[in-house]
Structures are given as C-alpha cells and as structure tokens.
Amino acid sequence: MLEIQSLECVRDDRLLFSGLSFTVAEAQVLQIEGPNGSGKTSLLRIICGLRQAEAGKVLWQGESITASREDYYANMVYIGHLPCIKGDLTVLENVRALLDTRSLSLSTTEIEGALAKVGLATYEDVQGKALSSGQRRRILLAFVELSRAKLWILDEPLTALDVQGVALMESMILDHKRAGGSVVFTTHHGMQLDCEMSSVQLGRKARLQGVE
C-alpha cells in the first residue's frame, strides 16, 4: 500500500537518517522507534508529504504521493503533536471542521456516536477552551475514527491520555487492523498491542551509518 524508498532526512545540517526503506501493507501495524531527536516526527511528516525528503521517494499504491495526492489524502489521516482544536468552537463543531477538510459530511448521530466512544458523550456543546488537554486529544481520536481513512499516521497519539484513553487507542488500532487498515505510529509510552507488529528503528545507529 505504502512504500518508502531510501529516504534521507537532514535537519539543521545533521543527518537524521538515510537509505531508509520499508513498506506498509494492508492490515499492518508499524511502530517507528527511536530516541528523542532521532527524526520520528520528521519521518512521519515526510510520509504525509508535509515535509520534503532530501532524497528518496514515498509511494502510495505504486505512485509517488505528489502524483496520487488526491487519492492518497482521501485515504490517509494524520495526527501530530498539535491539538488542531479551536477554543471558540464547540466539540461538535471542532469535529465537523476537521471532517470538512476531508469533505466528509456525516450525520450528527454518527459524530455523537464516535464522541461517546472516546468518552466525550454529553460534551458536544462544550467549547474547546473548556476542555483538558487529554479531552482535546480524545476529539482527535474521534476524528481518526470517523475519517474513513485506510492508513492512520499517528505521531505520539498517547500524549496526555489517561489509562482508559491508552486502552481506547489500543482497541481502536486493533479494530482498524482487523478491518484491513494500516497504522504507522510513534510513541514513548508502552502500548500493549495484542497483535502482530513490525517496527522501524531510527536513532544513533542509523545516524552513524549515514556519517561514514
């Protein structure tokens, strides 16, 4: 589904990784591992097409993501470090605004169902600024759930989530995999996923290889 070919990433004159290749197949869960500053977020942003790699390609269904942009973005959802939540919009409006970027108009019942699933039932009309940071992250989970994307790209999805939130994220990933979807994620928190999982290691070793 997604193919990464010999990517190289340089940030502030430091080589983060080079010659990085891997593929993400259907129903595959892939964790990007590595210490702080090893380029996990940069890698995910390159995969999304938000950042340009110094060298290498990202292919979606065999085509470069710039060529297949529309199809790729319709089938991919990304959450990064930032909450994407507007303080002046209600929870429901925030979810709608996020879904609108994907041109998805869903019924209120459908959105409320997803909000209930992430533990935000009865919060529909609360303004974003009144929410805790964990609750804001939960809105993003509802967005991911409703996005109908085949590929989830999650950068530190467990940030600010409590124990139940972590369990929820785990079960969401498992359900998504069972439905044939793929997930690429990074995390520093222990995620106990009861399924087959692959990983890509970034970090010092990769950096040293590049310097030689």
Added chain:
Amino acid sequence: MLKAYYHLLVRDLRLALRNRHELANPLIFFVLVVTLFPLAVTPTSEALRAMAPGVIWVSALLAVLLSLDRLFKQDYDDGSLDQLMLSPNPLMILVLAKVSAHWLLTGLPLVIIAPLLGLFMSLPSEAVTVLIYSLLLGTPVLSLVGAIGVSLTVAVNRGGVLLSLIILPLYIPILIFGANAVDVASDGLPVTGQLLFLGAVLALALSLAPLATSVALRITAAR
C-alpha cells in the same frame, strides 16, 4: 470543491464572530486615524478635501496590514494548517476561502464605513462614490497579496516587520491608483482608467495569489 470552500469560509466567519473584539480592531484603527487627522492640521474644507483620498487610503491599507497576521497564525499554532494541507481538496481553494473570510471581516467593513469618513473629510459626493468603488476593488487585492506575505512569515516569531517589508512594495501600486482615482474624481474628472487598472490587478491577484500562497504555505510547513 465548492463545498470545501464554503465550509472553511463558514468556519472562519463563525470563529471571528465569537471573537468580536478582535474583529473590531482594524475598523476602529481606520476610523481613529482618519478622524484624528483634521484635529492635527488646519481643518479648512479645502485642506481636508485635498488630503482626504490619501489619508483614507493609507489608513485602510494599514488597517488591513495590521489584521493580516490573523489570517494563518491561529491555524498554524494549533496545527489546523497541517490538516488543511492534508485535505484531498486543492489547497488553493482552501486558501481562497480563508482570504475571502478575511476580506469579509476586514475589507468589507472598511468599504462600508468609508463613505461616512469621506463626507466627514468634505469630499464631494462623486468622489465618495469613486472612493467606494476603489476600495471595493482594492481591498480584496490587499487581502490576497497579504496572504502571500503571511504564509511566508507565519512561522517566524514576531514576523510583523518582515511582513511589512515583503508586502508594502506590492501594496504601493494599489495605494497610488486607489488614492489617485478619488483625487481625480474630486476634481470632477473621469476615473475609468484608474478603476479599470484596479479591476485588472484584482483579476490578476485573484488568479495568481492563491496559487502563490499555497506554495508558500507548503514551504512553511516543510521547515
């Protein structure tokens, strides 16, 4: 595609309406500057009439410039800009929606209040009509061209000075033709040429600025 344009436009308008004090800032600035001028100079109606086109146009231009920051800043800070860039819809359309919202919230109120200030500066009524037309054609260009500058500087902390340096040279032709149209009209001469020029610049900006802005936004995000 039209739906994406409409949804984003409505979202931005709704956000602005819930934050009304910020909305009023450019308008208050505009009115304050124009009303303070007669107090600082000899307020004979000839003197006022002579400087009215320039004063009104410069104030409108600066009011728009001061409000430009709002265009992408919040979306950049909270990550929504990333989501817009990951939309399957063309980024150009979304940029156009944001710029339209910006114009409706800053440019249009200026156009509406301007005739009042024109009369206050004792402009003849033909000149007031031309003032409305020139602002109606000119302020959208200010928003469109401003968007290019903002998208380049949104990632820079305190990029205000940089923004002015990038944008002001591009604003100058609009200022010259806009103010000149009003000036010429108050002398009772025809102004078709100036207005046609402003219209041509608007058409050019409308077709090219969203494209340039979306490219600039991608560069900003890639950092």
